[in-house]
Amino acid sequence: MSIDEQLDVDAPAPKSEELQWFETFWRDHYEWLKDKGYLLRPRYRPGWVASWIGTNNLPFGCEDAQVQPLFEYNLDAIREADGNPVMIRRADPSSISAELEIARLLSSLPADQRNHCVPIHEVMTLPEPDEEGRNSIVVMPFLVPWDRPDFETVGEVVDFCTQIFEGLQYIHSLNIAHNDAKNTNIMMDWFPLYPEPPHSILRSERMDWSGPSRPRNRTLYPIKYYFIDWNLSRQFDLSTGTPPRLPPGYGGDQSVPEFKKDEYCDPFPVDVYCLGNVIRERFISGDSAMQFSPRRNVEFLEELIADMTQEEPTKRPKMDEVVSRFEKIRKKLRWWKLRSRVSNRTVPLIFHLLCSPIHWAVQFGYIVRRIPAIPDYKRNKAYSEA
Structure with a gap:
């Protein structure tokens, strides 16, 4: 199903206490990423229950209600080795684009002060690819x-x-x-x-x-x-x-x-x-x-x-x-x-x-x-x- 179909304006708005379609990947790989040294936000822990349920708190004011549907392949994480934030991405496979090849090239070249390309910290291979062949997780700096x-x-x-x-x-x-x-x-x-x-x-x-x-x-x-x-x-x-x-x-x-x-x-x-x-x-x-x-x-x-x-x-x-x-x-x-x-x-x-x-x-x-x-x-x- 395409992202346009997933975000159909006629479809009912998803409830914030439920994971959206693109979030389930991160929940399913929470423990795998933790074993690799990267901690996701509480929302993606297996068995997560929304913190505002049973309280008078509004979802907007709760951290675990924050979702970004525009970038379904990206998510922030904490690198446990030093406590620093990073951005992780499910990179395109070569059948879709040259994204990973070019990202690796730009991160491997000799130092040049003109290089303002986001660097790669690490590339991890998932145990299993998705139906598109997407099986790489790229770790990059957290940017704003x-x-x-x-x-x-x-x-x-x-x-x-x-x-x-x-x-x-x-x-x-x-x-x-x-x-x-x-x-x-x-x-x-x-x-x-x-x-x-x-x-x-x-x-x-x-x-x-x-x-x-x-x-x-x-x-x-x-x-x-x-x-x-x-x-x-x-x-x-x-x-x-x-x-x-x-x-x-x-x-x-x-x-x-x-x-x-x-x-x-x-x-x-x-x-x-x-x-x-x-x-x-x-x-x-x-x-x-x-x-x-x-x-x-x-x-x-x-x-x-x-x-x-x-x-x-x-x-x-x-x-x-x-x-x-x-x-x-x-x-x-x-x-x-x-x-x-x-x-x-x-x-x-x-x-x-x-x-x-x-x-x-x-x-x-x-x-x-x-x-x-x-x-x-x-x-x-x-x-x-x-």
Whole structure:
């Protein structure tokens, strides 16, 4: 049965005290994963009974009621060896995609500071495959969405763009097209920003449900950004000089001009468009459907992003050019620009101005403490201790 059939809007909503169809796998493998050193949340223990049954508590307020139906093959866990959270995934078999092959390749290459591909900690083989042949469990770092908490300064935006531009440049340098470089396939580490790991579903709460989760800011606690999700990715042989061609419509960003023309497309310019569109929607133009508002003080991005999202794919810059151009843009930004607020442009300017004295008082404090305007995760002691 397909996921569309499982999530039929006409079907009755599942009760939160009952495991949904995709959750039973995790319950059935709870003990196997525990033997391997990974502890799942209480909801997936064999014989689990909802904690709110027989009480006056509402399910929403209980940790064991939290379910994410959009990612049926993913689940968070605790690695018992060190108590750290991880993300585990039932990877696609080779008959479905090259996900596992590409993930292993990207994790096995020599160190490169441009590598922003989510690493693999471990691959475990299940005792039995499912009907699709899915028999591998991949263990990866626990990551959180990249755009919360909000960006406060231009320098924080510059750091984000630097990392993801270099990250896609690195992927393309290996002749790999990501093929789904959308907003939700970029994520970030949790540990510099959060004193305690946030819950994987309700990030306003701590993972252990012991209280609220309060993130810090990116300037004081720089983080590393990652690309995830390789189940549409492909590595191509470009030695023939003939650009690869894929049928249109793949991936989550359906605004790609080639898709609208219903024509076969070169996946590398599509990647460039999709990444440019992430920045365009998140910072420049906004996207009401995603509740993204345009931001102030990011006009320096507009020309480059406009080129990355051109209608004609042959006119879009390759990622080497994107990185080179952005480095020149970055060098021209003065200290006061880098420390400026990237406030919501839909909020009246008067409110932006009223908040500015507080913002600049904080920024001058950072200057006195010699905290760089552009965060650099490589200087963050948390990474050397992780």
